[in-house]
Amino acid sequence: MAAEEVTLSGHIQHHLTNAKMCSTDTGLAFNKACTDSGFWTWHIDTLAWSIGLGLIFLWIFRSAAKKSTLGVPGKFQCFIEIIVEFVGDNVRDTFHGKSKLIAPLALTIFVWVFLMNLMDLIPVDFIPALAGFVGETAFGMDSHDVYMKIVPTTDINMTSALALGVFILMVGFSIKIKGIGGFIKELTLHPFSSNNMFVQIILIPFNLLLELIALVSKPFSLALRLFGNLYAGELIFILIGAIGFMQLPLHFVWAVFHILVITLQAFLFMMLTIVYLSMASSDNH
Amino acid sequence: MNLNATLIGELIAFTVFVLFCMKYVWPPLNGAIEARQKKIEDGLAASDRAEKDLELAQKKAAEQLKDAKAQAADIIDQAKKRAVLIVDEETLRGQQERESIIAQGHSEVESERNRITEELRKQVATLAVIGAERILEREINQAAHSDIVEKLVAEL
Numbered sequence: 130m131a132a133e134e135v136t137l138s139g140h141i142q143h144h145l146t147n148a149k150m151c152s153t154d155t156g157l158a159f160n161k162a163c164t165d166s167g168f169w170t171w172h173i174d175t176l177a178w179s180i181g182l183g184l185i186f187l188w189i190f191r192s193a194a195k196k197s198t199l200g201v202p203g204k205f206q207c208f209i210e211i212i213v214e215f216v217g218d219n220v221r222d223t224f225h226g227k228s229k230l231i232a233p234l235a236l237t238i239f240v241w242v243f244l245m246n247l248m249d250l251i252p253v254d255f256i257p258a259l260a261g262f263v264g265e266t267a268f269g270m271d272s273h274d275v276y277m278k279i280v281p282t283t284d285i286n287m288t289s290a291l292a293l294g295v296f297i298l299m300v301g302f303s304i305k306i307k308g309i310g311g312f313i314k315e316l317t318l319h320p321f322s323s324n325n326m327f328v329q330i331i332l333i334p335f336n337l338l339l340e341l342i343a344l345v346s347k348p349f350s351l352a353l354r355l356f357g358n359l360y361a362g363e364l365i366f367i368l369i370g371a372i373g374f375m376q377l378p379l380h381f382v383w384a385v386f387h388i389l390v391i392t393l394q395a396f397l398f399m400m401l402t403i404v405y406l407s408m409a410s411s412d413n414h
Numbered sequence: 415m416n417l418n419a420t421l422i423g424e425l426i427a428f429t430v431f432v433l434f435c436m437k438y439v440w441p442p443l444n445g446a447i448e449a450r451q452k453k454i455e456d457g458l459a460a461s462d463r464a465e466k467d468l469e470l471a472q473k474k475a476a477e478q479l480k481d482a483k484a485q486a487a488d489i490i491d492q493a494k495k496r497a498v499l500i501v502d503e504e505t506l507r508g509q510q511e512r513e514s515i516i517a518q519g520h521s522e523v524e525s526e527r528n529r530i531t532e533e534l535r536k537q538v539a540t541l542a543v544i545g546a547e548r549i550l551e552r553e554i555n556q557a558a559h560s561d562i563v564e565k566l567v568a569e570l
Contacts (some may be wrong), residue, residue, distance in 0.1 A: 168417075169419050170419060170420070171419050172420040175424070180427050183431045187439065190435070194443045197446040199449050202446075233432060233436035233439065233440035234436070236440060237435045241431065284420065285417065286418060287424050289421050290421050290424030290427075
């Protein structure tokens, strides 16, 4: 095991592995004991960091909401309101239906994803090393056996969960606005349609195939775009972190560039969510 | 990079966060923003109105000032005319009075003169009679010739 860790690829591998938890016959098991546990494995670092950051988001915004005044707002309230108004403007511009869900959904996605992406700017070795130290001293574990991946959006489970949530909402909105019949019609009678009944029936499978691909590709693109960007960014941070002192200027440059990436990806995820839900709830195809 | 139960956990967390946001975060924040926007809008409208009112009031005040000035000038004009009139009238009256006083004086002087003349005539007559008496004392009775003396007095 130690031999594996001294290599660069081992180091990188260690950084890119989530802390796992699963239940086995003998009770809860962690990390390497969970390699064969299949679906029922929990990435506890992803869960902890994402939920923690989500709670921070809610706490910050809730405290701003509680203290919000109609008079002259303080700086903190102004800052929060700028974000809220930014999200609200985007929702109003893009989503033309009436829904009480879209704006809070967009706000949650934007801020939550942004905060999770922001973890990428914490130097890659700090928290894993700290976790390894704590694991070694407090729990007597081998520090190489302590995994800590602090950017939840570099975990495909995280981004997939967000995308799946959006996908469920898309289907839900479609059915709510157009009815089940309307939704099925949308999937089967477009883009090829004919006035001839017989031809139409022949065209249905093709339409269904195309529309299903179009429908399913949306959550996939959402999940994989965010995951891919952040995973790649994280990987490059790790590579930069592995090259010794020369990393400092490189790390700085990449981090500055990454500020753009993390904001942009959070914004993109939010905008695409709004756009997809807007498409799902508009009647005309 | 394999999907596992974390997905479910995150999906639940996502749902809870969105629901919490929808219930307790978005409405108060957005409500505050919208209420403030309304307030600012009202305030701006009110200030616009006030500005217009002020302009109107200033115009009105300027007009009133102009009116007042014109009125004051009118009054002064009238007063001046009236003063000239009064002076003229008084001058005329004064002249008349003077003339009447002078006339009265003249008549008084005239009557006095007449009286004195009369008196002097009488005294002259008396003196003449006395003189004549003295002359005639020796010759005639005073009573017999008094009618002639009186005739003389009347002729004076």
